[in-house]
Each structure stands twice: as structure tokens, then as C-alpha cells.
Amino acid sequence: MRLTRTRFRSAALLAAGAALVGTALLQSPATAGTSAVDSAASPMAANAVGPVIWEDNFDGPAGQAPDSSKWRYDIGGSGWGNDERQYYTNSTRNSAKDGAGNLVITARQENGGFQCHYGPCQYTSARLLTAQTFTQTYGRFEARIKIPGTQAVWPAFWMLGAEGGGWPNNGEIDIMENIGREPNTVHGTIHGPGYSGAEGIGAAYNSPNGQAFRDGFHTYTVDWEPGAITWYVDGVQYQRRTPADLGGDTWVFNHPFFLIMNVAVGGYWPGYPDGSTVMPQTMTIDYVRVNQLTSGGGGTGGAIKALGKCMDVAAANSADGTPVQLYDCNGSAAQQWTRPGDGTIRALGKCLDVAGGGTADGTKLQIATCSGNPAQQFTYTGAQDLVNPQANKCVDIPSANTANGNRLQIWTCNGTAAQKWTL
Template identity: 55%
Template sequence: MALGAIAMSTPANSAPAVSAADSGAIGAMATTFADEFNGPAGAAVDGGKWVTETGDNVNNHERQMYTNSTSNAATDGAGNLVITARKENPANYNCWYGRCEYTSARLNTSGRFTQTYGHFESRMKLPRGQGMWPAFWMLGNDIGSVGWPNSGEIDIMENVGFEPNTVHGTIHGPGYSGSGGIGAGYSGPNFSDGFHTFAIDWAPNQIRWSVDGNVYQTRTPSDLNGNRWVYDHPFFLILNLAVGGYWPGDPNSSTQFPQQLLVDYVRVTTSDTTPPPSGGGSRITGLAGKCLDVANASTANGTPIQIVGCNNNAAQNWSRPGDGTIRALGKCLDANAAGTANGTVVQLWDCNGTGAQQWAVSGARDIVNIPANKCLDVVGNNSGDGARTQLWECTGAANQKWVV
């Protein structure tokens, strides 16, 4: 959550971390965490999935006390988690500024669930009003040993009440934290009027943010002005509704209480972003179920990459060793001459560590060249054997969809 680390402590990991690499699913999408919040009205959240934090947050100068009361976080019997911010003076609680004025809730999965890479998504209806600050975000699970922001922080969705039509996605790390976090906003409808889906697709050296399936920002190490990329280890999830703070400002006479953040679900999948173990390999299928193939099984630099009926030969055996490359026949999938324009030919080339050979697989099943931010595309939507591949703007069309 932008502008500060957590002020209250989170429990040490008491359960094994679940990482995409440990999920047993390499390539095909696998669900690793899901909460549909289908409990009866008034029920507490599932303690096997969520830790309910208590305390205040002096770092952000928030005004609420987080409680473990079901008056602040409970299922509604209609398939939603409801996080409620109330204006009240909770008994026996003092906040950093004196007697607390508000209560709310903050939940995290520390010690219950962590993951490296994947598709992280929640469908939510946001509160409204000056001073409201809902967030769906993540922290590196090593925060207890390295501190914030060295642990890394990924804000999947934040909204401040004075911007009802805008949500923000941000990363915070060493040298780019707090107000220096790197991110962007997405402007759309009033997000308090209905449910919307907020997500990231996180792969090695790339994070992409989307709202209702619309990708609005991509971040890679090249965006950090030489600072360190710290998004290469397990993170845990956080949901909260803050009241006041440096960024949103305090509630005023126009703010009505109680306010509610409604969460339909939280889901995490491996989303095809997990690199298989070194030395592993498998087919990559695309348009018409055909396989990504090295033409004529040639190992010469510049050999075109095409689609052909699957035949299980080495020219269709692709591995992802975890360094951002995709390899076959001992060489790398490569954008010709490091091109970034539409129509750049995709070929086989000696692995050389350049951006032309850096690829990420999104939860939407796109294979994206990171520097170009363009998709691996079958030329002309041609499903015939020998159809060549290129880079092209990501359109969501079938000729850009792959199963790794």
C-alpha cells in the first residue's frame, strides 16, 4: 500500500509457502489460491487462508484501528467479503494520534499462502467518499528479515476517495518507495457503482496490470532507473480498507459512514508464467492446436519460427530455464535485430542475454517480448503448416494465444 510499510507486525510464516514452482503445474494454468467468500451472512473469514491484523498505522498516518471483529470483516451470505469502515470510538483502543475515531479491517495471507509469479486477481466494488483508501496488494515474504522496501511491494489496486474514477497500480522497492513508487493510474467508470476486476500478470522481469481485462501498464527492470528489481521471490496478499492518511487525506463532512469494500473473490493461478526446471522442455501450442516449431529443425542462426502440426520432435521441444528465455535445439527464441516494430520476424539465434530474447507468458496466454511489449503472433492468422511468426501489438486474437 503506497506511502509506507506496515506498522503492525505480521506473523512469521508458519505454513509452507506455495510457489508456482512447487504447484506441480508447469505450463498449464493451475489454481493455487482461491477464496470465493461463500460463507453465511456475518461469518468471519477463513482463518486457514487469512490473518486478520489488528492495530493502527502511524507510517501512513491512517486514522482507523484495524480490528478482528466481524463488524469490520465478514461474509454477507451473497458470495462477498464485506470490509466495513465505521466511525466509532472503539473501547480500549488508542491510535497514534490519540483516541481512535474509526475502525476497519486488514487481512493478509502471510504464513498461509505465498507465491512467486502468476496471475493475481480480485473482483471488487469500492467504497466512496473523501478519505477512503481501499487496496489489494502484496508484500515480499522476506519483509521480516530485509525490511521494507527491500522486500518489495506490488500494489495491484489502490483507490483514493477523491478520485472515484481512477485506480492505481504501483511497485515500491529500494530507491523507489513511498511517494517515489513507480506506477500508473487507470481511469474508467466510478468504481463505487459496480464490481470490477483488478489483476496483475507477474512473470520474470515483468509485471502487467489490468482492469476488467484491459492492460494499462507494464513494468520491467528498465523502468527502475538503475535501482534493484526485487520481484523474484514469494509474496503474500493483503486486502484492506484504510481511512485517511497522507495520500487520501482525512474524511470530511461529506463522507458518509459506514463505508464498505465488497470483495466477490480473490484468485491466484500459475497462469503459464512459471519457468520449468532447467533442462526441462515441452511443446508450445497455438493457433488450431499446432505447435511452435523451428523450421526444418535447423540450428542455424536466423532460422524462422513457425507453426506445424505437433510431431514431438526436438524442433518443438521448448524449455524456459528461468532467465526469461525460451529455448529449443540449444538456441533462443529471438526478435530479429532486436526489433520492436510490428512485423519483426521471430527466429532462432544463439542465446546472448539481450532483450530480443526476453519473453514473458501472461495469464491471458500471450507470449510477450519484454522490450517491445509486443506479442508472439502467427502472421496473417494463417493456421496452415509453415505459417511464420512475428511480433505484433497484443490484440487478444487467437493467433496470439499459446499454451506453454
């Protein structure tokens, strides 16, 4: 089916005095691409979860503000590109710990006190983000949340790219969104250049037991890997997206993102408060956690082979720029490669790297200090290709020549044995 909804996103406006991240958005009504997933939902099993990278369990006394070393605020009543009706504050009236290990974001009906784009603000709420405190490329992003539910209320747990030149080029990953008139449905969506606004790519997940999501806590999870994003609710996978879903548009999910959680009131997609709307409304967050992923069990060291030879660091030299070549398999440290789950492939304490960040056929491979840049990101596909998503090219043995010392390169993926690697 096609999920049609009117929705906009503004890029995150950081707390008072901070820089503006991205730009305000003015987009047409959105139609999110969907996949038929309800009947084929499967348990969470594709990825092994590594260490916790970042988390907040919201321990502390009732009424305490969220940890300022982890969360900052967007503040204001501009409508946020969506014609929203709330004014976002940094007040503990709108976001505070409850003393039981939860953070509570409260949307309230107000009688003035703040100025919104439509006049005196009728509602207040909170929007918290980690743009200045934590960003991450790849991993498992998860929160356990009890969402609110009434007409016009719009809770969300999502991410924006911390670089990339503003929305939509920086990318957006919506881990969970709900609108009050759909109590049994949550949505997951990605946005980027050519698939933003009206062309967001996503899917809906319906409660399997018919109960409203607002009736209890649920876990909302995204596993984000190089070249793939997978959504889960309560451990059940309902959607997976790869560059193949974008119809030729650019996959921009290869750089750091930051976290956002908020409760909006009103807007083009959820509609506006009416006589059925009940206030206040609360979103209760038990925890937010980011883990490293280890895809395909790649956390241990081992050889990477093609055409009967091994991927090798020349002369076992760990200096930046040392060529990566084909060589007889010998079990040395120069041929022991690890995949720690962050998209990198590592040996001798360095990362496999596309020289100069090049994307052209024939660009050589080397090792370099791990930096998190796209030249060091590789996806291992079911077809045994090692792909650099930035270039959309495969790791390749030039001319399929098995001579020792033949320096590896990237090349347009062509399905030949010179591009088929076993890990």
C-alpha cells in the first residue's frame, strides 16, 4: 500500500545561543513509500549487539531536568515547518524525570504566556536533542516509550544528520512516529535528497493485538548499518531499507546523526486539536540507548579471501597509506581483519580506506587511521561483494590477477570472481 500523510520537518534549532543545524523546511504533502510487512514480521535476529556506546536511564529525583550533558532543547513556537501549535520550552513543566527512572515530556494547554506563529500560544511541550552532546554513525538506536494519545498529538523518536549541508541532504531517520487519530499504528521513515517531504520512504506497523500503543510501554528500535536500516517494534522487524529502495536517489546515511524526541501538538499531518482532544498528554521514556552492532558475527579477526588469496597489508606496515594488496594466505596479523560493527574493516589497528576518498573506478585501497569518514565504510552483501557505499563500487582485484602484491582497488560491481570475497 501507499501511506499518504502530510508532514514536514524543520531541521533542529539548538538551544538558546547555539548554532542553527540545517534549515527550515517547506515541502509538499508527503507520501511515504511502504512495504507489506505486517504478515511477514520477524523477530529481531539479524545483528549481534555489541557494547553500549551511549545511554540515558533517566535516574534521578522527581522534577529534575534531563541531564544537560546529554540533552539540549529546541525552543520556540515557529510552527517548525509543520504548522504545529505548541511552543517548545526548556521548563521542567514540560520535561522532567518522574523519580521512577523515567523522563516525562508533557504537552500542556496554555492560556498565553508565549508567542507562536499564529498568535498567543495555546500549547507548550518539549523537544530534546543530542546535536551538541552526542552523534553517532551506525549502531542500534532504541528507546522504551509509552506514547501519548489524543487527537492532534504527535510524539516522535527520530534522528537528523549532523552534517551534509542541511535538510534533506543531511538525512533523517524516523524511528517512531504516531499521530493521535491512529492509536494502533506507528510509522518509520527515512528522508533524503529526492525522497523528502512528499517522497519519504517508510512503512506503518500495526499493533498485532489491536491494543493502542499509548496503553503501555513498547521498545522502538532501528538497526543502522552501512547500506541498510531496519526497524523493529518490541523486537519484531517490520521494515528494512537499502539504497535499492531509493530509485537512484542518493543514500545519505553514512555520516553521524543525532537523536531527537518530542511531542508536537497539531500540524498538517496529525491535524489540529478539536472537542475530543484531552490535555495534558505525556510521553514517558524509560531509557534511550545506542549500542554498537556486529553484523554477520564479524567482531572476530580472520582472513578475507578471493581467488584463493588473502587481503593483505603490504609488509605488515601499519603506517597510514600502506597499500592493501592480494597475497598468499599466511595467517599473519597483516591478514587478520575485524569488522567491529561500525562499517569499518580493520587490521593492524587501522581501517581499510579508499585512497583520497575517491569514487572512480581504479581508486586504490590502503589502510589509514580510523576517522569515521565514508571512505572507510564497507558493506558485505549476500552476494559476497564488499561495497563502499559512498562510491557504490566493489572491492576488486585488478584484472583478476592473482599475483602476490597486486594492489586492490574499487571498481563498478560486475559480479565477477575478482569481486567475490569470503569473510
